[in-house]
Amino acid sequence: MSRARLAMMASALALAAALSGCDGLGEPRSDMPPLPASTTAPVTYVRDIHSYARPETARVKHVDLDLTADFESQTLSGTATLDVTGEPGATQLILDIRNLEIRSVADEEGRPLAFALGQDDPILGRALTITVPAFETDETQKIVVTYATRPDAAALQWLTPAQTAGGTQPFLFSQGQAILTRTWVPTQDSPGIRQTYSARITVPEALKAVMSAEMLTPDGEEAGEGMRTYRFRMTNPVPPYLMAIAVGDLAFAEVGEDVGVWTEPSRLEAARNEFAELRQMVDAAEGLYGPYRWGRYDLLILPPSFPFGGMENPRLTFATPTIVAGDRSLVSLVAHELAHSWSGNLVTNATWADFWLNEGFTVYFENRIMEAVYGRERAQMLQVLGWNDLQTTLADLPPADTRLRLDLTGRDPDDGLTDIAYEKGAAFLRTIERIVGRERFDAWLTGYFERNAFRPMTTDGFLADIRANLIQGDAALEQQLMLEAWIDQPGLPSNAQAPTSPAFTAVDQAARAFYVDRGPASAIPWRRWSTQERQHFLAWRPTGAASSRDWLTAPQLADLETTLNLRNEGNAEVLFAWLQIAVAHRYQPAVPTLERFLTTQGRRKFVLPLFTSLWAEGDWGRPIATRLYAQARPGYHPVTTGSVDEVVGVPAG
Numbered sequence: 141m142s143r144a145r146l147a148m149m150a151s152a153l154a155l156a157a158a159l160s161g162c163d164g165l166g167e168p169r170s171d172m173p174p175l176p177a178s179t180t181a182p183v184t185y186v187r188d189i190h191s192y193a194r195p196e197t198a199r200v201k202h203v204d205l206d207l208t209a210d211f212e213s214q215t216l217s218g219t220a221t222l223d224v225t226g227e228p229g230a231t232q233l234i235l236d237i238r239n240l241e242i243r244s245v246a247d248e249e250g251r252p253l254a255f256a257l258g259q260d261d262p263i264l265g266r267a268l269t270i271t272v273p274a275f276e277t278d279e280t281q282k283i284v285v286t287y288a289t290r291p292d293a294a295a296l297q298w299l300t301p302a303q304t305a306g307g308t309q310p311f312l313f314s315q316g317q318a319i320l321t322r323t324w325v326p327t328q329d330s331p332g333i334r335q336t337y338s339a340r341i342t343v344p345e346a347l348k349a350v351m352s353a354e355m356l357t358p359d360g361e362e363a364g365e366g367m368r369t370y371r372f373r374m375t376n377p378v379p380p381y382l383m384a385i386a387v388g389d390l391a392f393a394e395v396g397e398d399v400g401v402w403t404e405p406s407r408l409e410a411a412r413n414e415f416a417e418l419r420q421m422v423d424a425a426e427g428l429y430g431p432y433r434w435g436r437y438d439l440l441i442l443p444p445s446f447p448f449g450g451m452e453n454p455r456l457t458f459a460t461p462t463i464v465a466g467d468r469s470l471v472s473l474v475a476h477e478l479a480h481s482w483s484g485n486l487v488t489n490a491t492w493a494d495f496w497l498n499e500g501f502t503v504y505f506e507n508r509i510m511e512a513v514y515g516r517e518r519a520q521m522l523q524v525l526g527w528n529d530l531q532t533t534l535a536d537l538p539p540a541d542t543r544l545r546l547d548l549t550g551r552d553p554d555d556g557l558t559d560i561a562y563e564k565g566a567a568f569l570r571t572i573e574r575i576v577g578r579e580r581f582d583a584w585l586t587g588y589f590e591r592n593a594f595r596p597m598t599t600d601g602f603l604a605d606i607r608a609n610l611i612q613g614d615a616a617l618e619q620q621l622m623l624e625a626w627i628d629q630p631g632l633p634s635n636a637q638a639p640t641s642p643a644f645t646a647v648d649q650a651a652r653a654f655y656v657d658r659g660p661a662s663a664i665p666w667r668r669w670s671t672q673e674r675q676h677f678l679a680w681r682p683t684g685a686a687s688s689r690d691w692l693t694a695p696q697l698a699d700l701e702t703t704l705n706l707r708n709e710g711n712a713e714v715l716f717a718w719l720q721i722a723v724a725h726r727y728q729p730a731v732p733t734l735e736r737f738l739t740t741q742g743r744r745k746f747v748l749p750l751f752t753s754l755w756a757e758g759d760w761g762r763p764i765a766t767r768l769y770a771q772a773r774p775g776y777h778p779v780t781t782g783s784v785d786e787v788v789g790v791p792a793g
């Protein structure tokens with residue numbers, strides 16, 4: 141056991157003792173370590189253009205949910221009881237809601253409170269403005285909102301039994317980031333407004349509920365009429381985008397101390413084996429940047445329609461089943477979501493314009509975990525894959541969108557979800573690391589997480605912190621780092637350096653032999669290659685190929701497909717890379733493989749580029765796209781259909 145873990149357990153014991161007077165009778169003690177002093181210092185709110193809330197007037201501190209999941213009507217309904225503090229004299233509380241049915245608003249005694257619904261905006265939803273009795277100094281009011289979600293709530297996907305692995309029970313899961321929590325919880329939905337939460341979730345007794353919180357009733361409690369209730373609590377204040385729920389036929393396997401996997405029973409064994417190194421990953425992360433502050437770290441492997449690779453819901457990362465490759469080759473995604481337990485969940489982007497602070501730091505940290513657990517060679521390969529994706533993104537995006545600090549005025553925060561935040565952000569941190577040295581950089585980063593734990597962070601706040609604690613007035617260093625150029629200029633500053641991978645040199649050679657010199661596919665050492673080498677080979681493009689469509693002949697495509705057995709490829713990343721080549725060449729024999737891929741998983745990162753490329757292939761690709769989308773769309777999550785609809789349109793019927 142690592143030193144950090146021992147220290148954490150000691151402090152957890154101290155917390156338990158401190159809480160013993162006020163903890164609910166008979167309730168399990170929180171298994172989370174105490175909050176650092178930094179959480180109590182006041183937060184200055186910066187304006188978040190993606191929220192109607194006015195936290196400087198009145199703000200939500202705690203959300204208590206009491207919801208019933210009804211799979212017939214596809215609704216969650218019940219109450220959200222909000223603990224609210226306000227400026228003395230304030231009489232208004234503003235919440236964010238979108239596509240929610242508000243039934244009533246009342247105070248703790250059940251006396252109705254007046255409320256008004258603002259204008260509906262397609263991205264932001266509406267303001268729910270509640271008139272409350274004037275706040276007194278230090279007063280906390282409880283506001284009870286009785287409501288129901290709608291069947292098409294954007295955060296929720298209600299799956300039929302046929303859409304699950306087991307095929308016999310329905311399934312529900314949520315996806316809150318960036319601003320979708322307001323479609324299932326009426327609260328102040330801004331990443332700068334942290335809230336603790338608790339919940340009672342009542343579900344059909346054949347199912348189990350899990351949340352991004354401590355589970356207080358592992359087996360649930362009898363609720364009558366064939367229902368059971370599960371109770372949860374999250375005692376660390378979190379931004380609302382991290383509130384998450386899943387309900388289904390779920391089973392759990394412990395993988396190591398305080399780490400485990402949840403998934404459907406038929407997938408449990410595969411998941412347990414795929415993520416057998418979970419404990420090592422958490423230990424490595426703690427060894428790098430300080431204690432893990434959330435108690436347990438579990439994974440929830442979702443049904444294949446989960447629209448993202450992973451989502452860092454605290455204590456319980458949600459992940460796509462496409463990372464269960466059978467050979468642990470895609471576990472860097474878990475390293476990524478785990479890293480968010482520091483970058484994002486502890487120190488949180490204050491607004492979506494600062495999204496790179498979440499994702500850029502996380503990609504950097506993810507790579508450090510991978511290096512610590514799987515070695516430098518693997519980490520370098522991952523860096524190069526990311527860097528190459530970044531080059532494509534830089535070539536494709538308008539220059540203004542290649543700045544780390546974004547201007548999202550009038551835009552959906554999802555517009556910021558590009559490799560700029562991820563890979564340019566990570567390249568920025570690697571540049572700082574290279575210039576100041578790893579030891580100094582790590583010391584600063586550990587301090588950054590500690591100083592800013594449980595607080596929102598702006599890009600200006602980051603600059604202030606790194607100047608105060610790392611640069612410390614060293615003018616030469618300041619100049620060398622080019623901080624402002626990285627943050628506010630398009631493209632890459634002159635101090636950026638491409639990562640290199642010795643292992644990829646051999647892949648580049650094989651790629652040139654096949655793609656340029658038209659050698660046989662049998663000369664590719666495919667079987668000896670790792671997934672990352674295979675990905676690199678398939679992402680390889682001869683110079684100038686980005687604009688010219690065809691860089692392979694039909695016989696070469698057939699040779700590749702047959703020799704590498706790509707029709708039976710099971711690794712989603714490899715398959716995706718191959719299908720992009722196939723579509724760009726209008727390679728008809730791959731269409732059945734494409735059809736299988738697009739109809740058996742709904743991860744937007746795979747689905748959207750393939751439909752976009754199909755669409756770009758005019759009279760060849762559009763009929764295929766239309767046919768496949770009509771087939772696939774009913775199985776996709778609203779996050780995925782929302783994006784693909786814009787490319788292919790909504791199928792008729």
Ligand code: BES
Pocket residue numbers: 317318447448449450451452472473476477480499554557562745
């Ligand atoms: N937090 C993101 C997912 C996200 C970002 C959802 C913005 C909604 C809005 C998550 O950590 C993530 O980055 N997932 C990636 C995987 C990662 C390895 C790059 C994904 O889903 O592909």
Ligand code: ZN
Pocket residue numbers: 476480498499502
């Ligand atoms: Zn991320």
